[in-house]
Amino acid sequence: MKTVTTLEDLRRARAALPDPLGLVPTMGFLHEGHLSLVRRARADCASVGVSIFVNPTQFGPQEDLDSYPRDLERDLALLRDEGVDLVWTPTPEIMYPPGFQTWVTVEELTRPLEGARRPGHFRGVTTVVAKLLNAFQPQQAYFGQKDAQQAIVIRRMVRDLNFPLQVVVCPIVREPDGLAMSSRNAYLNPEERRAATVLHRALTAAEQAFRAGTREAEALRRIMSQVLAEEPLARPQYVSAADPETLEELQGPVERALLSMAVYVGETRLIDNVVVGDRG
Numbered sequence: 001m002k003t004v005t006t007l008e009d010l011r012r013a014r015a016a017l018p019d020p021l022g023l024v025p026t027m028g029f030l031h032e033g034h035l036s037l038v039r040r041a042r043a044d045c046a047s048v049g050v051s052i053f054v055n056p057t058q059f060g061p062q063e064d065l066d067s068y069p070r071d072l073e074r075d076l077a078l079l080r081d082e083g084v085d086l087v088w089t090p091t092p093e094i095m096y097p098p099g100f101q102t103w104v105t106v107e108e109l110t111r112p113l114e115g116a117r118r119p120g121h122f123r124g125v126t127t128v129v130a131k132l133l134n135a136f137q138p139q140q141a142y143f144g145q146k147d148a149q150q151a152i153v154i155r156r157m158v159r160d161l162n163f164p165l166q167v168v169v170c171p172i173v174r175e176p177d178g179l180a181m182s183s184r185n186a187y188l189n190p191e192e193r194r195a196a197t198v199l200h201r202a203l204t205a206a207e208q209a210f211r212a213g214t215r216e217a218e219a220l221r222r223i224m225s226q227v228l229a230e231e232p233l234a235r236p237q238y239v240s241a242a243d244p245e246t247l248e249e250l251q252g253p254v255e256r257a258l259l260s261m262a263v264y265v266g267e268t269r270l271i272d273n274v275v276v277g278d279r280g
């Protein structure tokens with residue numbers, strides 16, 4: 001496994017790797033969710049690249065950029081064990097050279113849900129992902145359903161900008177008690193860690209109601225909110241039943257829905273989702 005920092009070294013090392021190359025973009029502090037993407041890329045592709053970059057432009061001024069967990073040595077050991085070929089750890093100065101003023105923005109799809117609560121977040125995500133795709137020139141790029149809106153936004157960007165690659169979205173990997181794996185789970189104290197299972201319990205309750213015949217979007221949102229309200233440490237920011245393609249909030253009876261939420265547990269903001277309906 002080769003680990004590089006400069007763009008010149010990345011380009012040289014990439015050129016020596018066989019196609020198809022699968023790219024897994026990450027912000028590091030890797031867990032089984034990230035590794036599931038790496039394993040899928042390893043199974044699909046002749047070579048595998050991973051980027052580790054805590055992207056400052058996708059964090060708001062009040063968000064956790066400075067405290068975001070990092071452990072590069074551990075990350076590299078995990079990636080070596082997975083048979084990764086190339087890891088890029090660029091610096092902020094490489095990704096954002098002095099005078100930087102060029103952004104990639106996706107419009108409607110970034111307005112609701114996470115986009116409404118994290119202004120500028122998706123502009124940072126799409127810009128950095130576009131730069132990573134330019135640098136690695138992968139044939140496949142792997143993202144997690146954990147960040148459902150992000151996956152949809154990136155798919156749109158790849159289509160709209162004619163990037164010659166396939167976007168692969170992989171299922172959410174969970175802890176045994178249902179909590180979706182996230183680097184941010186490291187912020188939770190033991191009491192908060194127990195409370196954090198409420199997101200999955202709320203989604204599961206709505207999913208079960210859907211399976212049992214509850215179809216009204218309002219009812220699905222109410223079920224999720226009721227379960228969340230039972231956990232005193234949980235402060236929901238939003239609870240949504242949205243169209244899985246357009247991300248518009250649904251009203252009335254629905255055939256398919258992206259059920260999603262953002263919930264503060266203590267100071268930690270957690271997100272989770274499930275798709276119900278023919279694909280869910």
Ligand code: AMP
Pocket residue numbers: 025026027028032033034036037142143144145146147170171172173174180181182183
């Ligand atoms: P991050 O390091 O948080 O930017 O995540 C890098 C990639 O891993 C993104 O595509 C995430 O959606 C994906 N990912 C993060 N957590 C999970 C998880 N629990 N299951 C599946 N994919 C995940």
